[in-house]
Every structure is written in C-alpha cells, then in structure tokens.
Amino acid sequence: MVYDLIVIGAGPGGYVGAERAGHAGLSALLIEKRALGGVCLNEGCIPSKTLLNSAKIADYAKNGNQYGVSAENVKLDHTAVINRKNKAVRTLVAGVSMKMKNNGVTVVNGEAVITGRSTEGYQVKVDATVYTGKRLMIATGSEPAMPAIPGLKEGYAYGFVLTNREILDLKTLPEKLVIIGGGVIGLEMASYFNSAGCKVTVVEMLDHIAGPTDREISSILYNNYKKAGVDFKLSAKVTEITSDSVVFETSEGVQTVAADKVLVSIGRKPKIEGLGLENIHVQTERGRIVTDEHMQTNIPEVYAVGDVNGVSMLAHTAYREAEVCINTILGQKDRMRYHAIPSVIYTNPEVGSVGETEESAKEKGLEFDIVKLPLAYSGRYVAETSRGDGIIKVLIHRKYRTLLGVHIIGSYASEIIYGAAMMIETEMRVEDIRQIVFPHPTVGEVIREAMWEL
Numbered sequence: 001m002v003y004d005l006i007v008i009g010a011g012p013g014g015y016v017g018a019e020r021a022g023h024a025g026l027s028a029l030l031i032e033k034r035a036l037g038g039v040c041l042n043e044g045c046i047p048s049k050t051l052l053n054s055a056k057i058a059d060y061a062k063n064g065n066q067y068g069v070s071a072e073n074v075k076l077d078h079t080a081v082i083n084r085k086n087k088a089v090r091t092l093v094a095g096v097s098m099k100m101k102n103n104g105v106t107v108v109n110g111e112a113v114i115t116g117r118s119t120e121g122y123q124v125k126v127d128a129t130v131y132t133g134k135r136l137m138i139a140t141g142s143e144p145a146m147p148a149i150p151g152l153k154e155g156y157a158y159g160f161v162l163t164n165r166e167i168l169d170l171k172t173l174p175e176k177l178v179i180i181g182g183g184v185i186g187l188e189m190a191s192y193f194n195s196a197g198c199k200v201t202v203v204e205m206l207d208h209i210a211g212p213t214d215r216e217i218s219s220i221l222y223n224n225y226k227k228a229g230v231d232f233k234l235s236a237k238v239t240e241i242t243s244d245s246v247v248f249e250t251s252e253g254v255q256t257v258a259a260d261k262v263l264v265s266i267g268r269k270p271k272i273e274g275l276g277l278e279n280i281h282v283q284t285e286r287g288r289i290v291t292d293e294h295m296q297t298n299i300p301e302v303y304a305v306g307d308v309n310g311v312s313m314l315a316h317t318a319y320r321e322a323e324v325c326i327n328t329i330l331g332q333k334d335r336m337r338y339h340a341i342p343s344v345i346y347t348n349p350e351v352g353s354v355g356e357t358e359e360s361a362k363e364k365g366l367e368f369d370i371v372k373l374p375l376a377y378s379g380r381y382v383a384e385t386s387r388g389d390g391i392i393k394v395l396i397h398r399k400y401r402t403l404l405g406v407h408i409i410g411s412y413a414s415e416i417i418y419g420a421a422m423m424i425e426t427e428m429r430v431e432d433i434r435q436i437v438f439p440h441p442t443v444g445e446v447i448r449e450a451m452w453e454l
C-alpha cells in the first residue's frame, strides 16, 4: 500500500503529526527505532519532571518549619524516585500507543532509512521492508552534543560521563556531580541532585547561567542555587576529563574539580545522520534540515518538524509544527510563528519566559518600557512562600502598548506563562489586559497588576 504520510520518529513532533494525520482520515505510518514518545517522554521532559517534583517535596519537608510544619529525618529515596519515574513514563508511553491505535496509525518499530523516490512516492526502508508514502514527515529529533574534550569520549564509554539519557537512570546517587553546561538540562539536573544531597558543581563557558534567559531573571536563579549550595564555575573552559575529575581554565588559571560522575549538557544537535536524506536531496544547513513556515523542506512533499529542523528545540514547538505540517497537507491555511513560544526552566524557583528579553529587545533596536514587580504583589505568593525573591518583568512596546516579552521567576511560573504567550500571540494591548478578570488570589494576577504600573 502507499501511505498518505510516513512519519519518521515518534517524539512529540512525530506522534502528534501521526495522530493528527490519522484523525483527519489520512493513512499514516509511524516509524520509531526506540520507544514511542521519543526523548521528551522517555529521557527528557517527563522523567526529569518526576525527579524534580520529588526534590521539591523533599525541600518543602526539610524547610517545613518555615510553614509551621515539622518533619524529622526527611530523606529522598533515589531508588524509589527512579521507580516512580519509570512508572510515569510507562503510563504515558502506553497512552501514546493508545492514541495511535485510536487514530488508525500503523506503528512500526525499527530504524528508517529513506532510500529513494518512485512514481508512487517516497521509499523508506526498515530492516528488509520497504514502505512507500506520498509524503514524509521527518521528526527524528536531536541528540546531545558531545564536545571534543580530551577524556570525554573515554569517560562516556565506561559510564563516568553521562548525558541526559543515562543520568535519569542512575541507580545510585553520586557524592560529587560535575555538570558541564549551565543551560536548561544542567540547571534542572543541578536542582535535583543538589536537593538529593549531592555536591554539585556547574562548569559553564559563559559568564552567566541559563543561556538566552533574561539576565536579571537568570541572576536571581543563580543566587538561589548558589545559596542552596551549588558551586558555579563561570567563564570556564573545560580542557580535560580525567578518570575522577574535570579540569577547566578560567582567568584565574587552571583548576580541577573532583567528580564521581560528570553530566554533559552543552546543547543538542539535530539527528540527521544515516537517515538517507541525500538519497532524495533534502536540503540541510549546519547539521539541520531547512524548513519554511509550513514545515516544508526544499521538497514540498517532505516536511521536517521538531528538533531536527533546529529552529526551536522544545517539545511544545514540535507539537505545533506537526499540526502546521498536517494542516498544510490538508490544504488548510496555517503557518508556524515562533515569536510567542514560551519556555520554562523547571528549577525551584521555576522560570517562565516568552518573547523578547531585555537584551534581545535592545539588540533589535525596539523601543520599549519595562515594568518589574516582586511576586510579593500577589497575595497567594506571600501566603505560600517564605522569603521568596520572585519577580515578574514585562517588556511593553512603547508605541503600540503590546507586550514584547514576559519573564517570571517564582512559584507557578510554568503554569502562568502560557497566559502571557496568548497575550503576545493575540497582540493584546495593555488596555485590553486591564479589562481581563484574573482569579484571586493567584500568582498570575501579577500580570494584571503590572499593567497598572505604567
């Protein structure tokens, strides 16, 4: 048979694409070489959130006396945490499998290679079987970038150096964990392992953590984790990984930090090798597949969604890209917009951001005003948080009075930020937002509050 669509990769991009295709009545084949759900479900977003939730509960219990609650001998049982994580992952993977079934998607387990094109469509080989599809959706995701640091490859081979995949399955807690890269993965893992009682050191190349996050927000996060005991080595260049340490260089000279395990989290790169893209001449650029706003590659019937196109490496971006792709196939008008995609760092406190940061807005020469409020403007925040230093920072277009960016650090930031994304996406003005009734008491009310500070 000739499928309407062959989807390669069953992460958030691929499985949502297959699901929407099936829902619309297209015949869809989904090929996955590992597990349904991809990195997000099996070794990324979901497993890390189960770990971080346990860490948060432990931290609350340890600091319970601030809230009038006392608990003794609070311990985080790492084995139990990992078991619970595995259960959550199994439940969600089963859920994806069920969705595929309910939408008539055929699922094949194996590694796909695009072998060519015939008059009927594109050919994709899995083991000895060749499948044909009128269209292809490439959703193969990304893999950890591994820098060429002496000793890193060797350390990875014998389990001393880990990536996000292995660290989420560690059987025992390392006493000393060194994290190379203070970005999203590095910080989330620093958060868990620090709460679990490990000595955590983060070695970061830049002079700040959390990469493109608004600087003011990332420095609050930095101070929180420094206070909590995480050791940061900034502006540091890792020069070697030995069998029990990480060697790095700063302006103060060469230093060594002892490690039982090393996590490498310096970014991810799109997974395109071995896929056979050259067999149908799909255009790539600096290791990613080039796509337009309809998720089409240089070949109109070949689409690429999610991390593999390297535009915005986030699961929720992939969901939406997959939908844009299917709508385009169905002839419905749709296009991908990237300016209002929220991002979250699930540390404690959480960070939620959307739109321009102060730095990026300045760089673009935008004219804007800034409103900044402590989250203590929210009654719920005060009621629930002891000594919290959370803030909300809103960037407002000086002429149009629309929101350019919203940045929140503090409790519930992850759950609040989509509201701000909607305001940016729909181009609401300050005056429009003032007319919205927010539930009280909530932390999210600070957005409304901020609109009256202008």
Ligand code: NAI
Pocket: 045, 147, 180, 181, 182, 183, 184, 185, 186, 188, 203, 204, 205, 206, 209, 210, 211, 236, 237, 238, 264, 265, 266, 267, 268, 313, 314, 343, 344, 345, 346
């Ligand atoms: P990242 O890009 O967030 O951070 C990498 C960090 O490593 C940067 O701060 C960078 O300056 C630093 N770095 C690069 N080379 C280095 C070197 N040689 N030595 C020291 N530091 C170095 O990448 P990360 O944390 O690996 O995450 C990968 C992807 O996964 C990201 O695209 C992220 O958006 C996504 N992700 C998203 C999450 C979320 O939405 N909550 C959670 C985890 C990952």
